Amino acid sequence: MNQIANLYQKSNKEEKLIIGLMSGTSMDGLDIALCAFKGNGTNTEIKLLHFKTADYTDVFRKQVKSIFSKREVDLEMVCLMNEQVAITHAQLINAAIAEWGYRNDQIDFIASHGQTIYHAPKSLHKREGLPNATLQIGDGDHIAVHTGIITLSDFRQKHIAGGGEGAPLAVYGDYLIFSKENEDRIMLNIGGIANYTYLPGSLDAAKVFSTDVGPGNTLMDQYVQQHFAGLYYDKDAAIARKGKVNEALLKELLNDSFFGAAFPKTTGPELFSLSYLEHAQKASDTASIAKEDVMATLCRFSAQGIIDSIQRVLSDMHNPVLYLSGGGMHNPLLLDFLKEALPQITFKTTSALEIHPDAKEAVLFALLANETLCGGQIYFGERVNVPSICMGKLSLPK
Known part of the structure; x- marks a missing residue:
């Protein structure tokens, strides 16, 4: 089966298994939530099957912090960590899937928030003539290839493209x-x-x-x-x-x-x-x-x-x-x-x-992925910073 046909088949399953990921500004670890989804939109049924926060090593945390929330950083390190974050996350995902007694081919999708390293809406950067911007690293292609699972990532960019500030989602x-x-x-x-x-x-x-x-x-x-x-x-x-x-x-x-x-x-x-x-x-x-x-x-x-x-x-x-x-x-x-x-x-x-409080944000990104895959646009009115859009870039594993 080719990859597009595989994507189509998985998107149309009555029940989908989606892993949601969240790594916040505290950088204490990677929140990994395995969720079962049925339906979409206001008819969404969701069950949190498993959740854990996978710890980061002190070395990895120090590497991320070296480029986090600073106006001037080592550009080479940003490039390197874009890949390193994704590879690290993929390793933690693979370990969690095995720990929970699943095979990777039983998981339909991964929804990865990535690691925010800089958030720059106009209200903060105040640079005339320049747009809202935000940057999350942890490349979705690397996660897809290293796990073998279709991955949706980089959700905040679509929000900005649609007229929002990239947060909150x-x-x-x-x-x-x-x-x-x-x-x-x-x-x-x-x-x-x-x-x-x-x-x-x-x-x-x-x-x-x-x-x-x-x-x-x-x-x-x-x-x-x-x-x-x-x-x-x-x-x-x-x-x-x-x-x-x-x-x-x-x-x-x-x-x-x-x-x-x-x-x-x-x-x-x-x-x-x-x-x-x-x-x-x-x-x-x-x-x-x-x-x-x-x-x-x-x-x-x-x-x-x-x-x-x-x-x-x-x-x-x-x-x-x-x-x-x-x-x-x-x-x-x-x-x-x-x-x-x-x-x-x-x-x-x-x-x-029935949603573990520490898992909530990871679950929400799994839901955003579910909406992008099989949902419609929920209309939130014609309001500034609340675009009615679906979010997430698709990365195929092969």
Whole structure:
């Protein structure tokens, strides 16, 4: 059977097995979600069969970080890591498939997000006459060849081509998987950057949106890695709990035009970096405060971006329910800040919706692949940054 005929046959299967991949800005590992799909669009039936986060080696993580979120990097290293990320991901996928008791030829498709190394919407780069842009590395052809599985990748480019900013993409999957009639929902994902999808109980797709709201874990993680040897993040907020929120620093951290911008909007660690913190400390005369106080303030900063953005939509919601996912949901101090400020909201995790919270983003990319393969365009209205499109480039294994 030729490759196009094979693609056609797999796309038309009643049930498809799709592996979704996600590697976020924290770079702690590769999220691998094996999902079974039936149908498409609002009739999609999805079952999460297996999930794991495959750890990265310290060497690999260091290589990626050498080209991550920097305006000037070694171009040769970018080229090399485009291939290396894909080869590494393929090895981790092959190991996961074997661990779960499958053969590679039983898996129909892979949906790979890739590794973002730079995100540059116009709102961030501010270069006159130049477009929105984003770059994810981890070549889809290499994944397809090294696994023998048809791979869809590079999803964010189509979003930009269609008039979006390349992020966030959760609106497309959240609407199809998680919308529920007569229940107003907020799907809050706290990764390196925090974002949420607003899902009205009316099921009106034209009112659905996803938006970034500010930093999630990225600034806290960067600060810990710089100042606390051997740690990658503040586990259980142990450091932040020893400190006290500095109000002057918090006020200066929140003093950026991003927070007042209209929804939907996108951002990244290109803005929320250690230099952003350094500038805020200098402006607020807080450069000498205790490191624990800085961590407590950064945690509150992440929480406040989320709180302020959710409060913008609360007046339109009736008995709202918030479903959490992402690494930030494991930060107890961050959750305390959110629950204290938003008492009118019921907090749950996506486990209540039968999707493992840590798997949610990987599952969403598997769903985007399913829509591209056999779905139609879901109409989200004629709105800026929300193009009604299918996404993902196809790579054939042979």
